[in-house]
Amino acid sequence: MENQIKTIIKAFFPEEKIDGISLLNGRLVVTLKGSEQDSVPPQLKEQLSALDGIKKVSIVFTAKKKPQGLNPQQDEKWVVPGVKKIIAVASGKGGVGKSTTAVNLALALSALGQKTALFDADIYGPSIPTMLGYEGVGALSYDGKTFEPFEYLGIKSMSIGTLIQKDVPLIWRGAKACGAIQQLLTDVNWGEIDIMVIDMPPGTGDIQITLSQKLNLDGSVIVSTPQDIALIDAVKGVNMFRRVHIPILGIVENMSYYICPNCGTRADIFGHAGAQAAAAELGVPFLGEIPLHIDIRTTSDQGTPIVYSAPQSPHSQAYKEIAAKVIAELK
Ligand code: ADP
Numbered sequence: 001m002e003n004q005i006k007t008i009i010k011a012f013f014p015e016e017k018i019d020g021i022s023l024l025n026g027r028l029v030v031t032l033k034g035s036e037q038d039s040v041p042p043q044l045k046e047q048l049s050a051l052d053g054i055k056k057v058s059i060v061f062t063a064k065k066k067p068q069g070l071n072p073q074q075d076e077k078w079v080v081p082g083v084k085k086i087i088a089v090a091s092g093k094g095g096v097g098k099s100t101t102a103v104n105l106a107l108a109l110s111a112l113g114q115k116t117a118l119f120d121a122d123i124y125g126p127s128i129p130t131m132l133g134y135e136g137v138g139a140l141s142y143d144g145k146t147f148e149p150f151e152y153l154g155i156k157s158m159s160i161g162t163l164i165q166k167d168v169p170l171i172w173r174g175a176k177a178c179g180a181i182q183q184l185l186t187d188v189n190w191g192e193i194d195i196m197v198i199d200m201p202p203g204t205g206d207i208q209i210t211l212s213q214k215l216n217l218d219g220s221v222i223v224s225t226p227q228d229i230a231l232i233d234a235v236k237g238v239n240m241f242r243r244v245h246i247p248i249l250g251i252v253e254n255m256s257y258y259i260c261p262n263c264g265t266r267a268d269i270f271g272h273a274g275a276q277a278a279a280a281e282l283g284v285p286f287l288g289e290i291p292l293h294i295d296i297r298t299t300s301d302q303g304t305p306i307v308y309s310a311p312q313s314p315h316s317q318a319y320k321e322i323a324a325k326v327i328a329e330l331k
Contacts, residue, residue: 026055092233097254108323126161133303250285
């Protein structure tokens with residue numbers, strides 16, 4: 001009987017796929033290796049059921065079917081070769097200075113002796129190539145399979161902007177965006193990196209959550225401006241990382257106060273210390289405050305952010321203090 005059953009199965013599946021056959025009281029259970037639950041031909045069941053003495057046929061597979069979500073390989077983590085720690089710089093909404101903070105934080109980490117990489121995952125407005133001065137330069141590949149990272153201002157980097165045209169609005173669905181980001185992260189010869197900073201897309205949607213989970217982030221930094229509305233968004237950011245169990249290294253208050261470039265007078269135009277209060281309320285560290293200053297914007301626009309071009313300035317010192325706290329928290 002068993003041979004008869006095997007012959008029928010072998011007409012549909014190779015023999016090595018058969019994991020077990022059990023027949024008890026007319027009940028036949030065939031176990032097959034794999035996970036192709038959907039691909040059992042109905043004829044197989046029909047032919048087995050037609051055998052003498054068989055009342056019920058079940059065909060089961062040894063591996064569970066993979067869930068179909070945003071990314072089919074839900075459980076598989078992405079491996080970024082050579083990178084020891086990965087942190088994300090995120091914000092609840094756009095325009096709060098997330099990318100400016102990410103680039104200056106990366107340069108500050110590098111100034112403090114960390115081998116640093118910066119990855120630009122901001123699919124809605126990749127600005128790292130402009131800020132590091134490689135806008136319009138194509139990514140290099142020696143073997144046609146892996147990319148060489150860009151090496152500018154002492155840090156290695158890669159940007160989703162190398163795949164998309166500037167000023168062309170990009171509407172990528174989650175899986176496509178994640179697939180592109182995955183390739184640019186994992187198929188790059190990073191070399192040895194102590195800390196990689198990821199400039200996340202703004203907001204707290206599916207893409208951000210998927211990235212956080214796939215990358216097994218070591219921590220997150222949330223950037224906020226002092227206005228109430230931005231802080232509400234920052235709270236969303238904190239909650240997102242909490243939901244996926246990513247440690248929150250702290251909140252940075254950007255555009256915290258205004259220093260007049262002519263007279264040096266300080267003005268708290270958006271209010272002040274809101275992020276500090278929010279951090280205390282949320283029970284997360286407050287990492288520091290960065291003023292609204294024209295030099296921070298112009299140096300970034302020119303491709304030489306302030307931490308690189310004016311390392312002794314008070315603004316650069318502020319970024320370095322934040323970087324030192326990040327290093328301490330990652331230990
Ligand atoms: P996000 O990544 O949150 O969208 P960006 O980093 O692109 O924001 O910053 C938005 C704009 O604000 C940019 O023009 C940038 O140069 C400017 N900016 C960011 N932070 C500061 C700051 N502390 N002082 C002055 N300008 C800033």
